[in-house]
Amino acid sequence: MKPNPTKRLRTAEEDGDVRETGRGDHGEEERRKTVDVSIIMPVHNASCWLKECLQAILQQDFAGSMELSVFDDASTDDSRKVLEGWRERMEDRGISVVISGHNSSQPRGVGFAKNKAVTQSSGQYLCFQDADDIMFPQRVRLQYETSLRNANCLIGCRVQRLPEGSTERYTRWINSLTQDQLISQAYTSHGPTVVMPTWFCSRKLFLKVGLFDEGGKGVPEDLLFFYQLLRQGGCPFRVDQDLLVYRYHERAATHSVTESVSPFALLPLKFLLHAHT
Template sequence: MLARGDPGAIGPARAPAQVSVILPVHDAEPWLDECLGSVLQQDFEGSMELSIFNDASKDKSMTIIEKWKKKLEDSGILVVIGGHDSPSPRGVGYSKNQAVAQSSGSYLCFLDADDVMMPQRVRLQHEAALRHPESIIGCQVTREPPNSTERYMRWINQLAPDQLLTQGVPEDLLFFYEHLRKGGGVVRVDQSLLLYRYHPGAATHSVLETTIWAHRVRFLEEQALPHWATFTIWNAGRQGRRLYRSLTAGSQRKVAAFCDVDENKIRKGFYCYEDSQERPKPRIPVLHFRAARPPFVICVKLDLTGGVFEDNLRSLNLQEGRDFLHFS
């Protein structure tokens, strides 16, 4: 949840709601009944509206929406419906923007059509938003099915408050980064307030990994690397080398070393970037992590080594955000 940032985006003239639930919909027939039922079950006592934008659904989504519209409005929740019936959908980002534009709430609560809110979600996140008006308000989540993406679920639910800024990368990456660029914060309600479904048709799968990578590199170069004269890439393997190759020439020149625990990589002694335009081509030392100097950009995935990597990192007594950042 977040406070509306653009007062000009209020939409049609009417008494504004305190909270607008923003719901983009595209072919969501299998999940919509449960999703809309969870809106009806909210225990929030303030004024609330549901802003739906139908992105060219070809199934029975609109039939389900019309059925729930009366139930919701009878309970005091205004329902605003927009959409289009073009041959092809225009995407979840477009749909969210349209749903926001037609909404009136002072606070926006984003909901995907395949997810389910716990009854206290709007109330607790609204209370947190009032206490932290410059912050995005998140929450812990429960995954459905329960055994899917276990590492991701442990990571997202166990981030410490300061790690919400240094590691938190939600699905709406560009919005999140722009919020941080403008000095916004991130706060989490430490209760599971959302049932988050994992299935092959989820919008998350439509975002190219290369696109996400490119935006993350750009943000790293904007926000962290200007503060460091030099840094070490922790991982001399494929991911670490990929990060090095993705950096601008200026950032590449700041890479003092790679570090690793793999004796074969360390024994080789250096990494040579063959595609570099510089002459002579850079030969970056490869060191054992205990011989390397911070700050580090860490390209090692968490929760994959039985705790060995995490123990190695803790043994250096470093401060996240100052001495190292995670990039995996």
Template sequence: MDDGSSSDRLQSLSIDVSIIVPVYNGEQWLEECLQSVVAQSFTGSLEVSIFNDGSTDGTSEILAKYCDQGASCSRMKWTIGSEPNRAEPGGVGYAKNRAVQQSSGQYLCFLDADDVMLEDRVHLQYEAAQACENRLCLIGSRFIREPKDSTIRYSRWANDLSSRQLYDQAYTSHGPTVIAPTWFMSRALYNAVGGFQEEPRRGYPEDLDFFYRGLAVGAELKKVERELTIYRYHRTSASFGVSEETIWELRVRQFQTNVLNKWPHFTIWNAGKQGKKFYKSLTKDNQEKVVAFCDVDSKKLAQKVYEQYDAESRTITARVPIISYKTARPPAVICVKLDMTDGALEGYLRDLCWTEGVHYFHLS
């Protein structure tokens, strides 16, 4: 459904920014979300592209009412797409792709139906995108978590990332360093990546997959150091349907492709459970590049060697030394959780004079 009264004036104009809103059963949050779109301070040409992915609650009624009553703002073009004859929802990636495909903006501002934009979001992210040297730009921002105390460690990590860490910490367990609910990107980047993965429809981190493919094609990452989005945490979010193992496999695969395949050798920092899991997840070629596990724990160091046992052949297929971090050779993969050692890990790394992104990457 296209609201003609609001789009006539814009029909002959190029669109600066398309706000991309995929929605499935979003009646609980949708009106507040759309109100935040109307309240944007951006003075350029705006388009709101919503794809309703087979909602069975009151979403369709809210959208119809909203476009009739609240979306008559002449500075915005409103487009609502749906596929009423589709047997079941296409999934998050599918809905995002359809919303993008029915839009025409030079830049794409992604907004989940359960989140809210602060009034200067589009304005500030558009300015940041215009300042990018690379036409393949992905812009994020700081965010407000709602409820406030729901994910303290994650929110602190994401909001405090430096410009360099947007790249250097891209493979940690926290997910994309440019937080998906704050994404603002050039259409050129979307096209270069080829859109979002649509299969499987459920249980797949389509945002993380897109992020890694964006890095592979040379995306420029930036973050506006202002809180521009209210990012809700709730158990009905699609992200809760993605297993940790699925995310782990994607992270390790991309880390090998983008980093390890270029290293002639490396050390794994952590001779415990997490470090061994990482080793076992590597390809045979990358396992052979591991020169040692390193650790600070005297009990682990006392083992001296890690032996990988193959149950099928009943043989030991690899022996890897376990050494002190003080004698470890970079580059290294750090398999120790961030922000969980009261600063001890960071102190060890400073003692070694290692630089993140050069001598080591965090994986946990």
């Protein structure tokens, strides 16, 4: 497989206003028909991956109603054109499509884009999807069914890595964690062990926790959201099946498994472990 560009950018918000384009965010959220599941997808220069990603969404075996909610975070490639080209196929399958974005000179960050995609969506449940990852056909169905039984949980799943064999130790580690370890290992240097692209939850739970916050350079929005979830009594839960192909980008992250606790995590660890005893 040819090398791919960096997976996604986490950048500080630029100065000035962002003008959004598209049909997604026009204050019509309450007027749109509610669907069972909204697939939440931030996009930034993802054109080379979108075909596989969107085809996998079309192949979901979920029998309920679905929506694809996309926010394009200042892409400079033809991501928006590709997305619009799939609109008719999605709608023919019964999947409604909401696409919006902005054309500023700099992206506002993955947390900003996910917040926008959530705000413009109408699903009772939210399925988070990175634009370069690939769902297995049963992903939405199994995570939806699990979420119905675990209303206060953030639902994850096991993953496969692409390219095959990349980050072998890390992948084996996250896939083998027990339910108790999903909480305790969250405070190692690796952050949330329910990997962000696998997350699925109810809209009610998401809004209870609050929107994503980039938090500053080096502090991922998913880590801050995860800590806030635990502070409010929520917990992670995993479907123990491979439901997502999770693409690895060498320049995007490091994945050396260690049991050490990061200095950043020490304060919430003391508080949150007490809350869950």
